[in-house]
Amino acid sequence: MAKLITPRSEDYSQWYNDLVYRAGLADQSAVRGCMVIKPHGFALWENMRDILDKMFKDTGHVNAYFPLFVPKSLFEAEEKNAEGFAKECAVVTHYRLKTDPTRPGKLIADPEAKLEEELVVRPTSEAIIWNTYRDWIHSYRDLPILINQWANVVRWEMRTRPFLRTAEFLWQEGHTAHATKAEAMEEALKMHEVYTRFAEDYMAMPVIKGAKSENERFAGADDTFTIEAMMQDGKALQAGTSHYLGQNFAIAFGVKYLTDQNKEEYVYATSWGVSTRLIGALVMTHSDDDGLVLPPKLAPLQVIIVPIPKPTPEIKAVADKLIIELKSKGIRVQYDQDEKNRPGFKFAEYELKGVPVRIGIGARDLEQRVAEVARRDTKEKQSLPIEGLADAVEQLLQDIQSNLFNRALQLRSQNTHSVDNWEEFVDIMENRPGFVYAHWDGSIETELAIKERTKATIRCIPLDSKEEPGLCIFSGKPSNKRVLFAKAY
RNA sequence: CGGGGCGUAGCGCAGUCCGGUUAGCGCACCUGGUUUGGGACCAGGGGGUCGAGAGUUCGAAUCCCUCCGCCCCGACCA
Numbered sequence: 001m002a003k004l005i006t007p008r009s010e011d012y013s014q015w016y017n018d019l020v021y022r023a024g025l026a027d028q029s030a031v032r033g034c035m036v037i038k039p040h041g042f043a044l045w046e047n048m049r050d051i052l053d054k055m056f057k058d059t060g061h062v063n064a065y066f067p068l069f070v071p072k073s074l075f076e077a078e079e080k081n082a083e084g085f086a087k088e089c090a091v092v093t094h095y096r097l098k099t100d101p102t103r104p105g106k107l108i109a110d111p112e113a114k115l116e117e118e119l120v121v122r123p124t125s126e127a128i129i130w131n132t133y134r135d136w137i138h139s140y141r142d143l144p145i146l147i148n149q150w151a152n153v154v155r156w157e158m159r160t161r162p163f164l165r166t167a168e169f170l171w172q173e174g175h176t177a178h179a180t181k182a183e184a185m186e187e188a189l190k191m192h193e194v195y196t197r198f199a200e201d202y203m204a205m206p207v208i209k210g211a212k213s214e215n216e217r218f219a220g221a222d223d224t225f226t227i228e229a230m231m232q233d234g235k236a237l238q239a240g241t242s243h244y245l246g247q248n249f250a251i252a253f254g255v256k257y258l259t260d261q262n263k264e265e266y267v268y269a270t271s272w273g274v275s276t277r278l279i280g281a282l283v284m285t286h287s288d289d290d291g292l293v294l295p296p297k298l299a300p301l302q303v304i305i306v307p308i309p310k311p312t313p314e315i316k317a318v319a320d321k322l323i324i325e326l327k328s329k330g331i332r333v334q335y336d337q338d339e340k341n342r343p344g345f346k347f348a349e350y351e352l353k354g355v356p357v358r359i360g361i362g363a364r365d366l367e368q369r370v371a372e373v374a375r376r377d378t379k380e381k382q383s384l385p386i387e388g389l390a391d392a393v394e395q396l397l398q399d400i401q402s403n404l405f406n407r408a409l410q411l412r413s414q415n416t417h418s419v420d421n422w423e424e425f426v427d428i429m430e431n432r433p434g435f436v437y438a439h440w441d442g443s444i445e446t447e448l449a450i451k452e453r454t455k456a457t458i459r460c461i462p463l464d465s466k467e468e469p470g471l472c473i474f475s476g477k478p479s480n481k482r483v484l485f486a487k488a489y
Numbered sequence: 490c491g492g493g494g495c496g497u498a499g500c501g502c503a504g505u506c507c508g509g510u511u512a513g514c515g516c517a518c519c520u521g522g523u524u525u526g527g528g529a530c531c532a533g534g535g536g537g538u539c540g541a542g543a544g545u546u547c548g549a550a551u552c553c554c555u556c557c558g559c560c561c562c563g564a565c566c567a
């Protein structure tokens with residue numbers, strides 16, 4: 001049978017594309033830049049969404065929903081935000097179609113039905129939300145407001161890649177309002193921490209926590225906190241951001257409240273989001289040439305039981321009992337009843353889909369009361385007694401989860417360097433992409449010059465980076481700490 | 490928007506340069522049979538406005554013109 005997936009070593013980005021389509025995560029759509037998220041991909045997103053949603057609720061947030069369309073006049077209110085997103089906005093100009101008088105059967109936007117005010121399809125919702133918050137907030141007693149929304153947004157990108165960058169994507173966006181700067185900053189950092197925990201504990205994806213440089217900051221934010229992950233090709237992927245917005249939006253939309261001293265003050269804001277991009281991150285962190293490798297905590301299906309060579313009543317009886325035990329432990333498991341395909345085909349198929357554990361049961365196994373247990377991450381197989389198998393599988397799933405994290409962490413360490421001279425910096429970026437900790441003089445000019453020459457950008461100023469006197473890798477000017485450089489997705 | 494590539498069955502492709510019966514192959518699909526511990530085999534079968542439009546010609550997947558779409562690389566970006 002022909003190889004379905006381009007090997008990573010041959011062409012990493014083709015490998016990624018092949019995988020996304022072959023594993024049934026997504027399909028191309030009739031709309032340029034937009035994809036169809038197929039059931040397997042959406043199941044992953046649902047698992048992510050459910051876990052994140054619980055984490056948000058546990059930190060005091062509630063969900064709401066705001067409109068897809070933003071009147072242009074609102075959109076332009078916060079200037080930096082508007083400017084930052086303006087060049088990638090889809091705009092609704094008409095509200096009706098009519099048949100084309102010159103081409104029968106064809107439709108045109110009805111020139112009589114031009115909108116008086118054009119509507120921007122939200123690239124993010126700060127504008128519409130802060131316009132609403134103005135009406136909701138009058139007193140310190142109305143604060144804080146801790147709202148999240150699950151939504152789609154549109155950013156008209158020139159070049160798109162499935163999950164990593166699409167014109168329309170699904171995400172969540174938290175928008176909070178606070179009485180004080182300290183409280184808003186605390187919120188921004190708290191959600192940054194939530195994202196970190198989600199990435200590391202659930203996605204098994206180690207991340208570097210840091211602040212964005214001014215140049216890379218969210219348009220309209222005073223501070224942007226990011227989690228940056230390393231993909232298998234050594235490139236960085238921004239996996240989630242949390243913004244301290246200061247009073248920028250409050251001022252732009254006139255959102256003021258009275259303090260307990262009856263003094264009028266502007267509100268402080270945060271916003272934070274992660275998107276379906278995380279699915280791309282997941283794929284590029286763990287998967288291999290045989291297909292997806294999914295962390296058990298997020299895998300739509302955690303255990304598949306394959307009868308060998310095909311279903312029999314005897315195997316089914318054993319499988320049914322095992323399924324009851326596994327399900328009672330909250331494990332997502334299925335028994336493959338299909339008679340058409342042979343075991344080898346099924347093995348390949350479940351590996352492609354990333355199912356963490358496969359249990360093979362055949363007549364030989366039944367005689368000895370054992371089953372063949374195969375783990376997706378290492379491809380190791382072992383024969384284990386059916387007695388107590390559920391416990392062993394539960395343990396194995398945990399092992400896989402932590403092995404994936406450790407493996408990713410190891411890959412990151414191997415490709416992370418501390419660099420003090422420009423030649424070495426250039427050599428790494430050109431020949432063995434990875435994370436580079438280097439001194440930077442803090443200026444935008446230097447940052448842009450480095451990007452120009454090497455394509456590497458400052459991914460973040462790590463929160464835990466130590467004060468350490470040094471000289472800027474590019475300008476030679478003094479610097480007091482290292483920042484994280486990498487080529488980025 | 491620049492540079493490259495590609496549109497022929499659900500998918501992957503050959504055929505196009507040099508026009509010529511009924512447009513072909515692999516995978517997938519359907520039927521029957523034999524198989525079955527790592528992507529089975531045999532036999533039979535279904536499926537095509539050859540991206541669209543216009544043109545040249547006795548005759549166009551093939552030549553000319555126009556248009557549309559997609560993919561990759563670059564600029565932009567979560």
